[in-house]
Amino acid sequence: MEKPFVVPAQADSVCQPPSSLEFFVDRAFRALARIGVILILALVVALVFEIGRKAIPGIQKYGIDMLIGTVWDVNQQKFGILPAIWGTLYSALIALLIGGFFGVAMAIFLTQDFLPARLAAVFRTIVELLAAIPSVVYGLWGIFVVIPAIRPLTDGLHAAFGWIPFFGTTLSGPGLLPASLVLAIMILPTIAAVSQDALRSVPMKTKQAAYGMGTTHWEAILKVMVPSAATGIFGALVLGLGRALGETMALAMLVGNSNQISLSLFSPANTLSALLALNFPEAGPNEIEVLMYAALILMFITLVVNVIGSLIMAYAQRGAR
Amino acid sequence: MSNLSSVLSAVPSLQRKLEGRALRSILLSALVWISALVASVPLFSVLYMLIMRGGSRLSLEVFTELPPAGFEMGGGFGNALVGTFVMVGIAAAIAIPVGIMAAVFLAELGPSSKLANTARFAAKTLTGLPSILAGVFAYAMVVLTTGTYSAPAGGVALAVLMLPIVVLTAEEAMKMVPKIMKDAAYGMGCTRSQVVWKVVLPTGMPAILTGVMLAVARAAGETAPLLFTALFSNYWIFHEGQLEVMSPTASLAVLIYNFSGMPFDNQLELAWAASLVLVMIVLVVNVVSRIVGKPKF
Numbered sequence: 001m002e003k004p005f006v007v008p009a010q011a012d013s014v015c016q017p018p019s020s021l022e023f024f025v026d027r028a029f030r031a032l033a034r035i036g037v038i039l040i041l042a043l044v045v046a047l048v049f050e051i052g053r054k055a056i057p058g059i060q061k062y063g064i065d066m067l068i069g070t071v072w073d074v075n076q077q078k079f080g081i082l083p084a085i086w087g088t089l090y091s092a093l094i095a096l097l098i099g100g101f102f103g104v105a106m107a108i109f110l111t112q113d114f115l116p117a118r119l120a121a122v123f124r125t126i127v128e129l130l131a132a133i134p135s136v137v138y139g140l141w142g143i144f145v146v147i148p149a150i151r152p153l154t155d156g157l158h159a160a161f162g163w164i165p166f167f168g169t170t171l172s173g174p175g176l177l178p179a180s181l182v183l184a185i186m187i188l189p190t191i192a193a194v195s196q197d198a199l200r201s202v203p204m205k206t207k208q209a210a211y212g213m214g215t216t217h218w219e220a221i222l223k224v225m226v227p228s229a230a231t232g233i234f235g236a237l238v239l240g241l242g243r244a245l246g247e248t249m250a251l252a253m254l255v256g257n258s259n260q261i262s263l264s265l266f267s268p269a270n271t272l273s274a275l276l277a278l279n280f281p282e283a284g285p286n287e288i289e290v291l292m293y294a295a296l297i298l299m300f301i302t303l304v305v306n307v308i309g310s311l312i313m314a315y316a317q318r319g320a321r
Numbered sequence: 322m323s324n325l326s327s328v329l330s331a332v333p334s335l336q337r338k339l340e341g342r343a344l345r346s347i348l349l350s351a352l353v354w355i356s357a358l359v360a361s362v363p364l365f366s367v368l369y370m371l372i373m374r375g376g377s378r379l380s381l382e383v384f385t386e387l388p389p390a391g392f393e394m395g396g397g398f399g400n401a402l403v404g405t406f407v408m409v410g411i412a413a414a415i416a417i418p419v420g421i422m423a424a425v426f427l428a429e430l431g432p433s434s435k436l437a438n439t440a441r442f443a444a445k446t447l448t449g450l451p452s453i454l455a456g457v458f459a460y461a462m463v464v465l466t467t468g469t470y471s472a473p474a475g476g477v478a479l480a481v482l483m484l485p486i487v488v489l490t491a492e493e494a495m496k497m498v499p500k501i502m503k504d505a506a507y508g509m510g511c512t513r514s515q516v517v518w519k520v521v522l523p524t525g526m527p528a529i530l531t532g533v534m535l536a537v538a539r540a541a542g543e544t545a546p547l548l549f550t551a552l553f554s555n556y557w558i559f560h561e562g563q564l565e566v567m568s569p570t571a572s573l574a575v576l577i578y579n580f581s582g583m584p585f586d587n588q589l590e591l592a593w594a595a596s597l598v599l600v601m602i603v604l605v606v607n608v609v610s611r612i613v614g615k616p617k618f
Contacts, residue, residue: 018512029514033430036422037440040488043481044443050461051454105356114353126361132607133367134542136577137596141367143581144374185363218346239449246451248545253581273453273545280460280549295457299450306449310442 051295058293066293072259072275079290083259085297087269091180091255092244094265099184099244100237103191107233110192111199112221131189139253142182147173147254150181154266171266174256180265182250187240194239198232198316199225231316238309246302248273272298368600375597378590383598388555388576394587398595400557401571404472405599407558408551408572409540411476412483417533420487424529425517427488428495441492447485455481456546464550472558472570475551479543483536490532494525531614538606542599544574553579573599 018026058066062079069080106127110120154171161167171177202225210220226233256268257278272294280291382397389396423444427437459478464470498521506516522529552569553576559565573595580592 017510022512026512026514030430033422033426036419037426037436039419040423040440040443047458050458054461102356102360105353106360109353109357126364130364132603134599136544136574137600140577140581140592140596141370145366216342216346218349242449248453273451276453277545277548295454299454302451306446310445
């Protein structure tokens, strides 16, 4: 085989052209790296394909009835997931309201000169540790700390404002509010981290210009910094929503798993992920088809939200450049 | 006299007054301080509960004994600890090589190729994949094919969750390697794979390790993907002298979930102790990754 590179004139030079073996190893390694990338794409395709294929029997048998049905009864072969879809969206939205507020507040707090550098590092570590705790531990904590802690408050709200639909029932152990609270804690680190990046990417000059025009610290934050970083913060909220929609364990342990549609924050509810977690281990072949259908719906909802979030983030980064 | 005061009132006061804009600033500052403190409460509450309720039960025997049944006293979660290590090990063995190879391509070999852009978007979308869907996927792929709940099925589910974290962090790590170092290697006649092996990977290794360890920490704490892939088991994975990989396998996370719903105090205490152990593992990995990943240049 002809050597692909020219041999240098002096044999004692440090510069050597690659030997045929090195040339071959290089090609093999690059092919391997390409296979790694293709495997990622294959994984995504396989995910959609496998779950979609296993869901087809369920879709053919129950079709749209399952999406609008409200009864889940294995003995009667009735499978309706509308309450679970409702619970998924409702709990995620409440979690987003709470977690979004605290997450963005935390991001402002950490980036807008409220703290000396060392104290800011402490709070940053706290937020990162919040993200590191496994969700099943949050679930356990929710059962034994959150539910007892909010019970007096919820009883008081129900007694005083029972005519408002949000407070229409009493909290009998697990329910939508404790689940959403824990969910909010779990999405807070995501929202805080991505919002911080967005706020940091606003040029220093922009803020100095605002101060130069005589704004107070907070006028600069609310009228200049936050609007400049708005796209990134919005992306952070959408990504947080995506996480909340897909979170499983805290909800399976705290939401109460009752198939009902209610506006009340204190009533037990159900979510798609909790439905899957609770029914999959003991499901018969017939139920598996239905659960695969539900998994497909969950994948569709989270995929749409996450893709929107990623696109917003990409747009924000392009704008910042 | 009245003339002078009217002139003075026309000049804006330079004194700070606690009204209007200044007052609003102080109120808002108080609001973010309170929000930040409130947001920190859960972490300390979780840690307090883990230490008080889990720490009191922690002893040597919880690491060596099997989970207790119904009304039994004592017992531990030794098999669950082993199961967690086995399944995270399987997941790491799949996700780390594939992830780093893919990251090499994304960072070095074809950073702006169509394939790379598609794969990057796919990896970002995968990070938002609900963990339970990784379980559903592994169930469809492995459990239905092999016909049994097993440790490899759990490992595959965890690998799906680890892969995007490894890919994206390793890619960032390799991009941080200064371009002049690579150019010097190319100038000496290195092939592209030699540049990757001898310059990019060694230089980026601390940051790559950080990403790998974060992925491992996340996988160790995952519960949902294991619920119906590895299921649970009350026995050791080494049974009567042989390794029974193709059978249901216990894990710390699933043990916590199962025991949290039980009406027995013994099991609840064990759930808290297992949570403490799990959080300790996750936090230690996190802290070590931070020390390892500190940039040296």
